[in-house]
Amino acid sequence: MAQKTVKKKKALFVTVEGLEGSGKSSLIKTLEGLIKSRKLSCKIYREPGTTRVGEKIRKILLDKNNSEISPHTELLLYLAARTQLIEEKLKKDINIYDVIICDRFFDSTLVYQGYALGLGKAAERGVDIFSLGFVPDITFFLDVDPKLGLSRLKGRDRIESRPLSFHNRLREGYLQLAKINSSRIKIINARASLGEVSTAARKLLEGYLENR
Numbered sequence: 001m002a003q004k005t006v007k008k009k010k011a012l013f014v015t016v017e018g019l020e021g022s023g024k025s026s027l028i029k030t031l032e033g034l035i036k037s038r039k040l041s042c043k044i045y046r047e048p049g050t051t052r053v054g055e056k057i058r059k060i061l062l063d064k065n066n067s068e069i070s071p072h073t074e075l076l077l078y079l080a081a082r083t084q085l086i087e088e089k090l091k092k093d094i095n096i097y098d099v100i101i102c103d104r105f106f107d108s109t110l111v112y113q114g115y116a117l118g119l120g121k122a123a124e125r126g127v128d129i130f131s132l133g134f135v136p137d138i139t140f141f142l143d144v145d146p147k148l149g150l151s152r153l154k155g156r157d158r159i160e161s162r163p164l165s166f167h168n169r170l171r172e173g174y175l176q177l178a179k180i181n182s183s184r185i186k187i188i189n190a191r192a193s194l195g196e197v198s199t200a201a202r203k204l205l206e207g208y209l210e211n212r
């Protein structure tokens, strides 16, 4: 008699986006706690990074001494780090874990390189090609006043050191992207207290976990 096999569902793919100093790390810890309290398995990635090669690319990208990196080179390096993460880890992990949380994903490229650096179409095409078909199920965008976010930082890397006008454009870009993708991207007011931010995100995530 044929054995009945239960095929595991693909992991819920959650991404967290935000401006500098918006509190992504704290939110990710909260979400991880919620997922684990439901006895679900969870894997956390960060972008750029997570893989050995991705972490090396991250160092190059964030090093203030690398001021000569051109906008297109920057775009290609972010795409390269992402593709490495997808091919080395995500493709496999999506069939193993219940939930995968990624600290930033392709929305960062669309906003930072596409919108704020002005690479538009090149960023869109790069994202289309090199995300290899992976699209988050839900994206939390932590919305904070750029000035307030920057004031929370201890030091500033190459990207964080850009002028306030760049960070203001980032916020604009994220809000536009969230409008276009309103069913996927959820805006969370990150000016609120940590407790309020956690409650808002937990409620949204719980809905997704229940509907799985």
Ligand code: TMP
Binding pocket: 020, 046, 047, 048, 078, 103, 104, 105, 106, 108, 109, 110, 112, 113, 159, 160
């Ligand atoms: P993090 O410090 O939030 O981990 O992110 C690293 C920096 O890289 C942050 O300044 C945002 C930036 N970034 C881009 O410019 N484009 C991208 O595609 C990604 C993933 C991050």
